[in-house]
Amino acid sequence: MPALAPVAGGTKVPSGAGVQRRARTAYLLLIPGIAWLGLFFVVPLVSLFFTSLQAPTGTPGVYQPGFEVANYVTAISDYWPQFIRSFIYSGIATVLALVIAYPLAYFIAFRAGKWRALLLVLVVAPFFASFLLRTYAWRTILADEGFITTTLNALHLLPDNRILNTPIAVIAGLTYNFLPFMILPLYAALERIDPRLIEAAGDLYSSPFTGFRKVVWPLSLPGVVAGTLLTFIPASGDYINATLLGSPQDRMVGNAIQTNFLQFRDYPVASALSFIMMAIILTLVFVYIRRAGTEDLV
Amino acid sequence: MAASGEVQDLRLVNLVKSFGDFTAVDDLTLTIPGGSFFALLGPSGCGKTTTLRMVAGLEAPTSGNILLGDTDITNEKPYKRYVNTVFQSYALFPHLDIFENVAFGLRRRGIKDVSGPVNEMLDLVQLGPMARRKPAQLSGGQQQRVAVARALINEPGVLLLDEPLGALDLKLRRQMQIELKRIQTEVGTTFVHVTHDQEEAMTMADTVAVMNKGRIEQMGAPVDIYDLPKTAFVANFLGQSNSVAGTVQGRSGDDLIVGAPGGSYNVPAARSTRQEGAILLGVRPEKLSIATAGSSAAVPDRHNRATGKVTDASFTGVSTQYLVMTTWGDEWTVFEQNRSVDLLQPGDEVVIHWAPEYTFGLDVPSGE
Structure with a gap:
C-alpha cells in the first residue's frame, strides 16, 4: 500500500531511544529534590543521632563520639513532665482547632457562594505577618489589664484571675497559630463532596444531623486526618507559644530542647529529646492513621 | 404518615415556584394517577425539574399544594415524606458499598433486618453479585440501577426520576428504558419521570405531560398527543411536524376548509382547536405521500396536496427522508417507506399529498 506509507512515516511512534531518553529525563528531574533532602534532612538527622549518643569529655560544651544510652535515660527522667505537657497542650489545641475549623470549612465549601475566594484568602491572611509577631500580639490580647481578661474576671470566670502566663494562654496560642493548617485540608475534603449526596441522604430519610453523620463526616475524614496531623505535629514541637504566653511551669518539650542546646550546651541530651519526640510522634501518627482507616477511603 | 407501599394519586394543586422575577412553575394543577408511569417532558428550563424537586421536598413551593392520596405533604420535610x-447523576454514596447504598433508607428508618429486602432488590435490578463493590467500580448503567434500587427499596408512594438516563450512551439508554419499564410494571409504584427526550418519554410512559415555560401544554397518552397535538409547541417538541398558516374559509360536512398558500386544505373540525379565523395546519412527516409532478393524476381527489421541489433525500434503510421546498417557500419533511427502489432526486418536482383526517388545526402561536 504505497499510498499509506507517508502517513505511517508521519505518525510519531516512540522509538526505543526516545523512551530511554524520557526515562533518563525523569531521573534527572528527581536529582534536585533528592539532593536537597539528602543534604538538609538525611545528613542532619544522622548527625543528630550520633550527637545523641555522644559522651561528655569533662569540658562543658565539648563531647566525644560514644554510645551513651544514658543520654536518653536523662532526657526522659528529667523532662517527662514537658513531654506530657506537650502532648496534652497540643492535643487540646488540635481538638479545639477541629471544632472551630470544621463549621468554618463547611460554610466556605457549601454556603459561601461568591464569598468563597475572599474567605479563603482571609484564612491564609495571618501568614502575611510573622509567627513571632502574631504570638506577641496575643500577649497584648490576653494581658491582665486587657479587655478579655477584665471582662472574664468581672464575670468571675477565671480560676487564677488571669489568662496570660497560664496553660490556657499557651493552648489558645497554639490553637490560633495552627488553625489554618486545620481549615485548609478540611475545606479541600469538604469541597469535593457533591452537595447532591446531602440531598440524597435527606431523600432517604436522614434528618440533617444523621445525613451529616452518615455521609458528610465519613467523606470528610481524609481532611480531618490531614488537618489534625498538620496541627498536632507542629504544635507538639512548638516552644514559642509556651515561651511567650506561658509561665515557666508551662514549658513544653520544644523549650527543653532549646534550653539544652542554647543555654546548657548539652547537645547529646537535646538530641536525645528530639529523637524521643520524633519516635513518639511517629508512633502516634501510625496508630492514628490505622485507627482512622483512611486508606480505605476514596 | 401514609402507609408505604400503598398506591395513591399524586396531586399538584395551583403549584407556583418563583425565583425572584422568574416564574419557574406557573400555577400547575395536575393529577398523577397512582401506579402510572408518568413523564414530564419539556425543554431545559421549562420547570419540570423544579416541579420534581418540589414533590421531593428539596424545593419549597411559592404557593400551592402537593397531595399524596389525601395527605397534604407540601410542608413535610423531605426526610419524612x-x-x-x-x-440525575445518581448521587450514590461513594464511601458505602452497593449493599449499604441500597440499605441506607431502611437503616435510617430503624429497620434492623435489611439483608432480605436488599438482596431481593439487588436481584430485581440484576446486581446481586455486585453487592460488595463500591459505586466507583460499577459502570454507568449499573450505577443507574443501584440508584433505582436504593430509592425503590423504601416502597415510596411515588418514585421520582430526574433525567435518569441522561448520562448513558444511546444503546444503554434504550436498554435501560425497557428495564425501567419492566421494573415499574413489576413493583407497581407510581413513577414520575422528568426528561427532555421525547422518544424516551413516549417509549416508557403511560401518560406524558408536555411542559413549556412553567405550564403544561398538553397531557395524555403518547399516541394521543402525537396524533393530535393541541399547540404548535407540542407539535414540534413531540416528534416532527410540517405546518402552514391559513384562514378558515368555510365548512364542508365535518371538515373545515382552510385557504392557505399553495391551495385549499381540508381538516376535520374535531381535530382543530380553531373553528374560524387564522389557523395553523399541521401534519406529521410519515403521514405524507410523495409523487412526481407527472403522476399527480393518481392522487386521490379528497387528499390535501402541496407542490414543491425536492431539496434533499437521505436514505436511512427502512425509509427515506425527503426535504421538499414548497411553492410558498417552506421546507417540509417527508418520511417515505422504501417500498420501491426508485428514489426521487433533489431537483425533482413533486406533489405531496395526505388524507385530510391526518391534518390537525392549531391556534397560530403569538409572535409568528
Whole structure:
C-alpha cells in the first residue's frame, strides 16, 4: 500500500531511544529534590543521632563520639513532665482547632457562594505577618489589664484571675497559630463532596444531623486526618507559644530542647529529646492513621 | 404518615415556584394517577425539574399544594415524606458499598433486618453479585440501577426520576428504558419521570405531560398527543411536524376548509382547536405521500396536496427522508417507506399529498 506509507512515516511512534531518553529525563528531574533532602534532612538527622549518643569529655560544651544510652535515660527522667505537657497542650489545641475549623470549612465549601475566594484568602491572611509577631500580639490580647481578661474576671470566670502566663494562654496560642493548617485540608475534603449526596441522604430519610453523620463526616475524614496531623505535629514541637504566653511551669518539650542546646550546651541530651519526640510522634501518627482507616477511603 | 407501599394519586394543586422575577412553575394543577408511569417532558428550563424537586421536598413551593392520596405533604420535610428520588447523576454514596447504598433508607428508618429486602432488590435490578463493590467500580448503567434500587427499596408512594438516563450512551439508554419499564410494571409504584427526550418519554410512559415555560401544554397518552397535538409547541417538541398558516374559509360536512398558500386544505373540525379565523395546519412527516409532478393524476381527489421541489433525500434503510421546498417557500419533511427502489432526486418536482383526517388545526402561536 504505497499510498499509506507517508502517513505511517508521519505518525510519531516512540522509538526505543526516545523512551530511554524520557526515562533518563525523569531521573534527572528527581536529582534536585533528592539532593536537597539528602543534604538538609538525611545528613542532619544522622548527625543528630550520633550527637545523641555522644559522651561528655569533662569540658562543658565539648563531647566525644560514644554510645551513651544514658543520654536518653536523662532526657526522659528529667523532662517527662514537658513531654506530657506537650502532648496534652497540643492535643487540646488540635481538638479545639477541629471544632472551630470544621463549621468554618463547611460554610466556605457549601454556603459561601461568591464569598468563597475572599474567605479563603482571609484564612491564609495571618501568614502575611510573622509567627513571632502574631504570638506577641496575643500577649497584648490576653494581658491582665486587657479587655478579655477584665471582662472574664468581672464575670468571675477565671480560676487564677488571669489568662496570660497560664496553660490556657499557651493552648489558645497554639490553637490560633495552627488553625489554618486545620481549615485548609478540611475545606479541600469538604469541597469535593457533591452537595447532591446531602440531598440524597435527606431523600432517604436522614434528618440533617444523621445525613451529616452518615455521609458528610465519613467523606470528610481524609481532611480531618490531614488537618489534625498538620496541627498536632507542629504544635507538639512548638516552644514559642509556651515561651511567650506561658509561665515557666508551662514549658513544653520544644523549650527543653532549646534550653539544652542554647543555654546548657548539652547537645547529646537535646538530641536525645528530639529523637524521643520524633519516635513518639511517629508512633502516634501510625496508630492514628490505622485507627482512622483512611486508606480505605476514596 | 401514609402507609408505604400503598398506591395513591399524586396531586399538584395551583403549584407556583418563583425565583425572584422568574416564574419557574406557573400555577400547575395536575393529577398523577397512582401506579402510572408518568413523564414530564419539556425543554431545559421549562420547570419540570423544579416541579420534581418540589414533590421531593428539596424545593419549597411559592404557593400551592402537593397531595399524596389525601395527605397534604407540601410542608413535610423531605426526610419524612414517602417519596424517593433517582438523582440525575445518581448521587450514590461513594464511601458505602452497593449493599449499604441500597440499605441506607431502611437503616435510617430503624429497620434492623435489611439483608432480605436488599438482596431481593439487588436481584430485581440484576446486581446481586455486585453487592460488595463500591459505586466507583460499577459502570454507568449499573450505577443507574443501584440508584433505582436504593430509592425503590423504601416502597415510596411515588418514585421520582430526574433525567435518569441522561448520562448513558444511546444503546444503554434504550436498554435501560425497557428495564425501567419492566421494573415499574413489576413493583407497581407510581413513577414520575422528568426528561427532555421525547422518544424516551413516549417509549416508557403511560401518560406524558408536555411542559413549556412553567405550564403544561398538553397531557395524555403518547399516541394521543402525537396524533393530535393541541399547540404548535407540542407539535414540534413531540416528534416532527410540517405546518402552514391559513384562514378558515368555510365548512364542508365535518371538515373545515382552510385557504392557505399553495391551495385549499381540508381538516376535520374535531381535530382543530380553531373553528374560524387564522389557523395553523399541521401534519406529521410519515403521514405524507410523495409523487412526481407527472403522476399527480393518481392522487386521490379528497387528499390535501402541496407542490414543491425536492431539496434533499437521505436514505436511512427502512425509509427515506425527503426535504421538499414548497411553492410558498417552506421546507417540509417527508418520511417515505422504501417500498420501491426508485428514489426521487433533489431537483425533482413533486406533489405531496395526505388524507385530510391526518391534518390537525392549531391556534397560530403569538409572535409568528
